[in-house]
Amino acid sequence: MQTNVILSIAKKEIMDNIRNKWIILVSVMFALLTLVVSYFGSLGSSGWQNLGNTISGMTQLGAYLISIVAFMLGYATIIGEIERGSMSALLSLSATRFEITVGKFLGLGAVLCLTILAGYGVAGLVIALNVANVNYLEYLAFIGITMIFGLVFLSVALFFSTVFSKRSTALGGAIFLWFLFTIILPIVFVGLLATTIDFTEITMQTTLVVPDWYHFLNLFNPISVYTALITITIGAVQSSTGAGLIPNPSWYSSGLLLGVFLVWIIVFFALAVWRFQRKDI
Amino acid sequence: MPTQLVKCPTCKTTITISGEPGEKINLTCPQCNQKGVFTVPKDINGRTMASSSTAIDVKGLIKTYNHFSAVNNVSFSVKKGEIFGFLGPNGAGKTTTIKSILDLTHADSGTITINGINVQTHGKEAKKYIGYMPEKVSFYDNLTALQNLSFYAEIKHASKEECIHLIEELGLGDAGKKRVGKFSKGMVQRLGMARAILGSPPILILDEPSGGLDPRGVVLIRDKILEMKKKGTTIFVSSHILSEIQEICDRVGIINKGVLVAQDTVEGLSKKLNLKPQITVTIDAMSTKVENAVKTLPGVDSVKTHGNTLEIICDGAMKAKVILAISTAGGNIQNIQSKEPSLEDVFMRYTEA
Numbered sequence A: 001m002q003t004n005v006i007l008s009i010a011k012k013e014i015m016d017n018i019r020n021k022w023i024i025l026v027s028v029m030f031a032l033l034t035l036v037v038s039y040f041g042s043l044g045s046s047g048w049q050n051l052g053n054t055i056s057g058m059t060q061l062g063a064y065l066i067s068i069v070a071f072m073l074g075y076a077t078i079i080g081e082i083e084r085g086s087m088s089a090l091l092s093l094s095a096t097r098f099e100i101t102v103g104k105f106l107g108l109g110a111v112l113c114l115t116i117l118a119g120y121g122v123a124g125l126v127i128a129l130n131v132a133n134v135n136y137l138e139y140l141a142f143i144g145i146t147m148i149f150g151l152v153f154l155s156v157a158l159f160f161s162t163v164f165s166k167r168s169t170a171l172g173g174a175i176f177l178w179f180l181f182t183i184i185l186p187i188v189f190v191g192l193l194a195t196t197i198d199f200t201e202i203t204m205q206t207t208l209v210v211p212d213w214y215h216f217l218n219l220f221n222p223i224s225v226y227t228a229l230i231t232i233t234i235g236a237v238q239s240s241t242g243a244g245l246i247p248n249p250s251w252y253s254s255g256l257l258l259g260v261f262l263v264w265i266i267v268f269f270a271l272a273v274w275r276f277q278r279k280d281i
Numbered sequence B: 001m002p003t004q005l006v007k008c009p010t011c012k013t014t015i016t017i018s019g020e021p022g023e024k025i026n027l028t029c030p031q032c033n034q035k036g037v038f039t040v041p042k043d044i045n046g047r048t049m050a051s052s053s054t055a056i057d058v059k060g061l062i063k064t065y066n067h068f069s070a071v072n073n074v075s076f077s078v079k080k081g082e083i084f085g086f087l088g089p090n091g092a093g094k095t096t097t098i099k100s101i102l103d104l105t106h107a108d109s110g111t112i113t114i115n116g117i118n119v120q121t122h123g124k125e126a127k128k129y130i131g132y133m134p135e136k137v138s139f140y141d142n143l144t145a146l147q148n149l150s151f152y153a154e155i156k157h158a159s160k161e162e163c164i165h166l167i168e169e170l171g172l173g174d175a176g177k178k179r180v181g182k183f184s185k186g187m188v189q190r191l192g193m194a195r196a197i198l199g200s201p202p203i204l205i206l207d208e209p210s211g212g213l214d215p216r217g218v219v220l221i222r223d224k225i226l227e228m229k230k231k232g233t234t235i236f237v238s239s240h241i242l243s244e245i246q247e248i249c250d251r252v253g254i255i256n257k258g259v260l261v262a263q264d265t266v267e268g269l270s271k272k273l274n275l276k277p278q279i280t281v282t283i284d285a286m287s288t289k290v291e292n293a294v295k296t297l298p299g300v301d302s303v304k305t306h307g308n309t310l311e312i313i314c315d316g317a318m319k320a321k322v323i324l325a326i327s328t329a330g331g332n333i334q335n336i337q338s339k340e341p342s343l344e345d346v347f348m349r350y351t352e353a
């Protein structure tokens, strides 16, 4: 493995995407959206919310958007180059498919993380200037977790860009996958839950006891894992109003959930390399 | 004797050296004339120590796409320093063969070595020797020509100066700072040639390099190929247009419907097919005496007359005798033209259904 090859490819991905400008637009949009959520976010009160409320207001929306950005960055990165013809030239050099995959993941990952950092970072600073008692550390943790979450989707996207033999099919696949994680899986899991729990008996006072298998199933949806990880890790979110209807089980821990993310990243990255190795260019 | 690539410490040109592992070799850099001593590296994985004069060796290559046999048991070898033309009509299997040589597509079976190194098992090592121009040349459209080349240069360990120089040399001068997305097809093609020869690789593989080029571009590419040959580069070039290859190739391989039907020099091929030169002689006044004198000569296949012109097809060795016979029979010769059998003829013979 040659680090210079990997770094050259990573650098090229960064240059290519920044020149593309849409990613800059996405960062700006993120910052604006966060500010809007923070200022107008909670009903009943107007003006700037503290960072905790801002984070819990942004978690779900941010997850949807970041997964889209990660998919956009990655879904065609390999099949796109094969289709256009630039992959032939790249592979004729002494760059291996593994090195190319690593380089692409690093480069696209850097672009994604920069987008998140710029978007949430700028918004965070603006909010911090307007509210008292800012816990910068927790906000940084929020940004960090969000980056790792983004990398999970990037890894899945990278795999998708090796599965199909056409860019257009890969786009279809990515769109389906996004709906799967954001809408289909939550509905299916809650549907399964509904067969075992009588929701009509639940009042505001009762604490909902949800079986473990439901929480286990949710580990297979990165968006659920992300929301849980934010709630568990960021103290400000736990105490804010935004904590979910279904509480997290005691056996969920930051370590476990981060571990799940890591497994997602590694498994899909490995699958991407495996598929790419076998592909005819 | 195994060969190995070394870099000149002064000008960073890649030089091929050959010798026994561990042997010390005195060398003068062809680029900057710097003298130096290089040690041939000890054994390198995957190298067959027997490799010597063969640059590319393909044995029993088979590639099938969903039951369609694109390349069927093709074997050939390209000698170091020669220009090898790989000819065949569209869809014959040229690109598939080339992609297999580079292990871009995985062959179903067969062995391919570059300078004696197995491409399938030691691709990284083998590809260090190759400069490649794909049939479909493509770059990163958001980046400029120079940024694109510099990216490849980083991986090939070539310098940015060389990139600038090559852009100039291929007639793209001012366009270096332009985004490749704004390039015309011809410009992209030239940049593709620059990318292939970047880092002066000892072996060039060019897949239809003149496709989509204007006549000036075609000449430029041909000159570049000849220039690289002078430097000792081995060149493997595919084409379905014969005229552009005929003059420059040392040897050709002809592929049709996935099968290699011939592999030889142009001359050798026409001999094998018994293709004969055609002589066109114009005389003062045609007479049956002249016509008969030629017709009765041994080794003359056919004689046609049009007015005062004779079209004669005969053995190459009979040319002088034919002229003499015409003259002796009283024909006053005005003009003589001789046309050697062309690759076109060879090609047509081999690829006709």
Ligand SMILES: Nc1ncnc2c1ncn2[C@@H]1O[C@H](COP(=O)(O)OP(=O)(O)O)[C@@H](O)[C@H]1O
Pocket (backbone or CB within 6 Å): A280, B065, B068, B070, B088, B089, B090, B091, B092, B093, B094, B095, B096, B097
């Ligand atoms: N990826 C592929 N899938 C299916 N068939 C292919 C593929 N690539 C090439 N072929 C077929 O293999 C044959 C040889 O193609 P190719 O090597 O590109 O020919 P050439 O370069 O000589 O024009 C053609 O009939 C082509 O349609």
Ligand SMILES: [Mg+2]
Pocket (backbone or CB within 6 Å): B091, B094, B095, B096, B135, B208
């Ligand atoms: Mg072709």
